[in-house]
Amino acid sequence: MARLPVSGSLRNQLVVSLIGGAALLALLLFLVTRNFAAQVAQEGQDSILGAAAASILDAAAIHDGQVEIDLPYASFSMLANASDDRVFYAIYRDDTFLSGYEGLDAPANQADGQPTFQSTEFNGADVRVVTDTRTLIGADDRTQIRIVLAQTQDQLAGTLERISRNAALLGAGFFALAALLSFWATSTTIGQLKTLTQSVTRRGPQDLSAFRKPVPTEMAPLVTSLNSLMGRLDQSLRQSEDFIAEAAHRVRTPLATVRAHAEATLQRVDKAENRQALRAMVRAIDESSRAASQLLDHAMITVRADHLTLQDVDLAELVGDLVQRLTPVADMKDLDLAFQAEGAVPILGDPVQIQNAVRNLIDNALKYAPPESTVEIAVWRGPRPNVTIQDRGPGFPLHEMDTLTARFKRGRNAEGTIGSGLGLTIAHDVAAAHDGALTLENREGGGACVCLSF
Amino acid sequence: MRLPVILMLMVMPVLAYAQDWEDRRLFNPSASGTVLRILSSTDTAVFAPIIEAFVAETPETGVEYLVTSTAEIDRLFRADPGAYDVVVSSAMDLQLKLANDGYALRLNDVAHPSWAQWRQSLFAFTAEPAAIVINRAAFAGRDIPKTRQDLIRQMRDHPEIFRNKIGTYDIRKSGLGYLFATQDARASETYWRLMEVMGGLGAQLYCCSGDMIDDLASGRLVMAYNVLGSYAAARLVPGGALETILPSDFPITMMRTAFVSKDTGASGAATGFVQHLLSGEGGDGGAEAPLPPLDSASQGSTIVLEPALMTFLDTLKRRRFLTEWENAIIQK
Numbered sequence: 001m002a003r004l005p006v007s008g009s010l011r012n013q014l015v016v017s018l019i020g021g022a023a024l025l026a027l028l029l030f031l032v033t034r035n036f037a038a039q040v041a042q043e044g045q046d047s048i049l050g051a052a053a054a055s056i057l058d059a060a061a062i063h064d065g066q067v068e069i070d071l072p073y074a075s076f077s078m079l080a081n082a083s084d085d086r087v088f089y090a091i092y093r094d095d096t097f098l099s100g101y102e103g104l105d106a107p108a109n110q111a112d113g114q115p116t117f118q119s120t121e122f123n124g125a126d127v128r129v130v131t132d133t134r135t136l137i138g139a140d141d142r143t144q145i146r147i148v149l150a151q152t153q154d155q156l157a158g159t160l161e162r163i164s165r166n167a168a169l170l171g172a173g174f175f176a177l178a179a180l181l182s183f184w185a186t187s188t189t190i191g192q193l194k195t196l197t198q199s200v201t202r203r204g205p206q207d208l209s210a211f212r213k214p215v216p217t218e219m220a221p222l223v224t225s226l227n228s229l230m231g232r233l234d235q236s237l238r239q240s241e242d243f244i245a246e247a248a249h250r251v252r253t254p255l256a257t258v259r260a261h262a263e264a265t266l267q268r269v270d271k272a273e274n275r276q277a278l279r280a281m282v283r284a285i286d287e288s289s290r291a292a293s294q295l296l297d298h299a300m301i302t303v304r305a306d307h308l309t310l311q312d313v314d315l316a317e318l319v320g321d322l323v324q325r326l327t328p329v330a331d332m333k334d335l336d337l338a339f340q341a342e343g344a345v346p347i348l349g350d351p352v353q354i355q356n357a358v359r360n361l362i363d364n365a366l367k368y369a370p371p372e373s374t375v376e377i378a379v380w381r382g383p384r385p386n387v388t389i390q391d392r393g394p395g396f397p398l399h400e401m402d403t404l405t406a407r408f409k410r411g412r413n414a415e416g417t418i419g420s421g422l423g424l425t426i427a428h429d430v431a432a433a434h435d436g437a438l439t440l441e442n443r444e445g446g447g448a449c450v451c452l453s454f
Numbered sequence: 455m456r457l458p459v460i461l462m463l464m465v466m467p468v469l470a471y472a473q474d475w476e477d478r479r480l481f482n483p484s485a486s487g488t489v490l491r492i493l494s495s496t497d498t499a500v501f502a503p504i505i506e507a508f509v510a511e512t513p514e515t516g517v518e519y520l521v522t523s524t525a526e527i528d529r530l531f532r533a534d535p536g537a538y539d540v541v542v543s544s545a546m547d548l549q550l551k552l553a554n555d556g557y558a559l560r561l562n563d564v565a566h567p568s569w570a571q572w573r574q575s576l577f578a579f580t581a582e583p584a585a586i587v588i589n590r591a592a593f594a595g596r597d598i599p600k601t602r603q604d605l606i607r608q609m610r611d612h613p614e615i616f617r618n619k620i621g622t623y624d625i626r627k628s629g630l631g632y633l634f635a636t637q638d639a640r641a642s643e644t645y646w647r648l649m650e651v652m653g654g655l656g657a658q659l660y661c662c663s664g665d666m667i668d669d670l671a672s673g674r675l676v677m678a679y680n681v682l683g684s685y686a687a688a689r690l691v692p693g694g695a696l697e698t699i700l701p702s703d704f705p706i707t708m709m710r711t712a713f714v715s716k717d718t719g720a721s722g723a724a725t726g727f728v729q730h731l732l733s734g735e736g737g738d739g740g741a742e743a744p745l746p747p748l749d750s751a752s753q754g755s756t757i758v759l760e761p762a763l764m765t766f767l768d769t770l771k772r773r774r775f776l777t778e779w780e781n782a783i784i785q786k
Contacts, residue, residue: 071771073640076762084573086554087761091770099769123556 011190018182022175030171037163042128045156049130050115052079053149056089057113057134060145065138067093067145083155088122092146106148108133125152192216196223208234245299248292255292259285290363294422297356301429313351315454316341316379319358319387323377326362334371337362341379347454349434357430360423361389361450368393368448384436386453395442404440427452473530477521482509485516488720490727492517493531494542495524495630496710497664497685500745501542508730515723523661524548524629531557536717539724542710542731544682545629547636547763549576549711554761558713561725566732570709570748572759578709579731580745581756584634585683586699587667592619592676601703602644605677609651615676616655621666622679622783624659626776634680634706636766636775637757641704649782652679657783670696682708684746705755710745 055075061068069091079087090100101123108131109116115132122129127150134145196215210227259282266278323339330337365375369391376390396404405428424438427450431438436454443449477498480489494501498521505517520538522530524545531541535557543549550572552558558575570578586605588598592615599605609616623631638645658675660666663685666678670686673695683698690696712731714724734747757763765771 067770068774069768069770070774071765071768073762073765076765077760080758080760080762082568085761086556086573087764088554099771125556 010193011186014186014189015182018186019179022178022182025178026171026175029174030167033167033170034160034164037167038160041156041159041163045128045151045153046115046117046130048078049117049128049149049151050132052076053115053130053132053147054113056091056147056149057132057145060134060136062136062138062143065141067098067136067143069099069145079151081155083158085154086123086125086127086152088127088150090148092148094144095146100148104129104148104150106131108146119153120150122150127152128156192219200226208237241299241302245296248296248299252289252292252296255285255289259289291422294360294426297360298422298426298429301353301356301426301433309350309352310348311351312346313349313354315345315347315349315354315385315387316343318351318355319377319379322355322358322362326359326366330366330375333366333369335366335369336374338374338376339378340376342381345379345381345385347385349454350430353430353433357427357452358387358389360426361387361452364423364450365389365391365393365448384453386451388449388451390443390447390449392443392445392447395446395448396440398442401440405438473520473522475520475522477519479519481505481517481519482513483516485509485514487514487516488723489516489518490539490720490723491537492519492540492542492727493527493538494519494521495527495544496542496745497521500685504731504735504745507735508727511730512723512726515726517727523627525627528552528629531715535715536719538715539718539720540712540714540727542712543629544582544708544710545633546578546708546711546757546759547633547767548629549713550759550761550763551767552576553713554764557716559716559718559721559724561714561728563725564729564732569756569759576711576713576759577728577732578711578759579734579748580684580710581748582682582684582708582710582746583700583755584638584680584706584708585686586701587670587678587681587683587686588697588699589670589673589676589695590697591673591695598697598699600699601701602642602648603703605679605701606644606648606651609655613655618656618658619674619676620652620655620679621658621660621669621675621677622652624661625779627661630663630682630708631680632766632772633708633757633763635779637706638680638704639775641706644703646778646782648679649779653783653785659783667696680706684744687744707756709748709756709759711759 052075055072055078056069059070059072059075061070076087079085088101088104090102090104091098092105104122106116106118106120106129112133112135115130118129118131120127120129129148129150131146131148133147136143136145192215196211196219199211199213208230210231211223215223262278262282262285266275266282269275269278320339320341323337327337362375362377369375370393373392376388378388380386380388405424424440428438430436431452431454434454436452439451439453441449441451479498479502481502492505498519501519505519509515509517524543525548527541527543528545528548528551531538531552541549541552553572553576558573560573560575561577562574564571564574564577566577586599596608596612597604599608609620623634625631625635635645658669660669660678663682666675666681667686669675670678681698683700686696686698690698712728714721714728718724732748766775
């Protein structure tokens with residue numbers, strides 16, 4: 001069978017889009033979590049810095065125009081942390097440096113008591129700086145005290161690293177879970193398609209009935225189309241079989257009439273060349289008639305394959321009857337029909353069809369067997385009930401044995417012999433309908449051996 | 455590598471001459487390799503065993519040990535951080551500020567409990583309580599004071615015994631004295647009352663613990679307040695003249711700290727020396743007055759190594775504190 005052209009894979013498309021989406025979401029989750037946590041961590045440091053700055057400003061006082069700031073021990077104590085971050089500060093009075101680290105300066109952008117935060121660099125380290133102001137009111141003047149307090153960010157960096165690690169773990173975990181889920185979802189979805197494919201594949205060659213098993217909504221249109229396609233196929237197949245049967249039947253009757261006229265004319269004609277022509281005519285009519293009846297047989301078998309009328313039959317008796325009926329035909333050709341059976345051989349089958357098959361096989365043997373020879377027919381009981389028909393004809397061409405059961409296929413050595421090429425096909429189809437087999441062999445010493453087993 | 459060594463050798467004598475050291479000693483002068491310059495406030499006699507044990511372990515290293523006051527250490531080191539390899543001082547606040555200002559090298563290989571180090575660059579290696587040392591003879595027949603309150607009471611009751619015979623640090627000159635004073639003041643108001651009383655009795659002011667102990671031994675003092683107990687231990691023969699009291703109301707314990715200069719040319723040897731210091735080897739071997747090891751520290755009383763130590767170094771706060779102190783102790 002030709003390989004169906006394939007474009008892409010549903011499974012891959014699903015997996016790629018689901019996993020891609022999951023990766024994107026995981027990345028987003030990681031970034032959002034980390035940014036949010038970093039913001040919270042920075043706010044934590046800021047709030048401590050702000051409180052420290054406020055406590056320092058709180059300790060400022062003005063005495064006789066002299067600013068005094070009793071730097072609270074706790075203001076720096078609260079800045080102590082596990083990473084031992086460095087602390088820098090500077091105190092300004094109206095932008096004049098008073099105390100602390102000279103060079104550390106940052107403007108206060110807001111009103112008193114509203115700390116301003118910024119990140120900058122001081123003394124070779126990244127620092128977070130808070131600036132806050134307080135206006136002191138002395139006896140006769142106002143003065144603004146500004147505190148600039150800075151802390152290195154080692155602790156924050158450590159926290160951020162920890163948070164990033166956790167956020168990364170969270171993202172990775174989410175991704176792994178989503179990937180697993182997408183694999184599961186994909187195989188479940190694809191699984192439905194597989195189930196349908198299997199139930200189509202498993203069907204017998206003649207089974208064109210509609211699918212009745214429930215399928216997911218999305219697949220219902222496909223299955224409906226499939227069913228309607230098969231319905232039409234079944235219908236047209238039946239129509240064509242009916243047509244063949246009808247045609248064969250219609251051809252057979254007038255042929256019989258023509259043959260009777262030819263026979264009658266033959267009796268009255270004396271001229272040798274006319275008799276010769278008439279004989280040829282009769283033979284051609286026979287051939288056509290036989291082909292028509294085989295076509296009819298074949299059509300019947302095809303139609304009946306779906307509705308076999310199985311019943312208990314005795315294979316030996318069935319074949320015995322047939323042999324008896326065909327004995328006159330054999331006599332006319334100077335052939336012997338030898339029948340042999342080992343008692344009754346009961347099987348479950350369609351008697352009409354089995355007779356049909358066996359008759360075609362015996363016909364073949366009669367056709368190819370040389371004059372004065374014997375066609376041996378035997379019915380055996382086991383291991384599987386079977387009928388063998390053997391003759392001393394030319395046998396089957398070796399390299400064609402596999403294809404001989406195809407419709408209208410005749411062996412190369414059959415030229416010159418009357419035949420339609422349907423005999424073996426009919427026998428084969430009957431065997432298949434009964435779960436049996438048709439075996440073709442060549443006999444030792446010449447001749448064919450056909451075995452029909454059930 | 456050679457040029458800096460030569461330069462250092464050339465500059466060293468100049469520095470040594472220029473600087474008036476309290477003490478200066480070269481250990482292992484025959485050393486072939488590096489000579490570590492250690493700037494310290496600890497008396498050579500106390501520290502020598504530690505250095506001797508170090509040079510015995512690493513014979514290729516020599517040590518030049520330079521002793522000066524804690525305040526002077528801070529000034530000298532800030533002026534030229536590259537001239538010294540290791541700085542050892544009892545003034546925790548000054549040491550911490552040096553580390554905070556980025557003068558200390560981070561030693562990530564040194565394992566030390568977190569409460570005894572700061573930023574993995576400043577390492578504490580002793581725990582030394584501030585003590586009241588008395589001349590036992592002066593307290594004959596009376597209870598030995600156990601707390602600062604006891605001491606105040608006794609001084610008020612018997613001013614004649616104490617007048618001009620009591621001593622304490624001049625906190626304007628001594629960094630350690632200033633550290634003890636500020637921590638005392640932080641702990642309790644009692645400190646100010648004590649200073650008032652001592653000022654009223656004409657307290658003598660000293661630069662160093664050693665001098666106070668000398669005067670106690672000679673009988674010129676009957677009591678010294680906030681002396682380093684570890685220095686007094688040498689004179690504490692059983693039944694001797696002196697007795698050390700660790701005030702039970704609120705003890706204050708100082709941790710001697712060391713760090714390696716960020717500009718050191720011999721970070722390997724300097725780190726080795728700090729590790730040797732922390733290991734405690736040689737600390738108690740052979741010395742008359744061994745430095746109390748770190749594990750003797752009671753956590754509650756120990757001054758915490760944290761940035762808050764810097765608050766009392768603030769110009770405004772220091773000026774204010776010294777004014778108050780002067781008002782209390784110097785009464786004309």
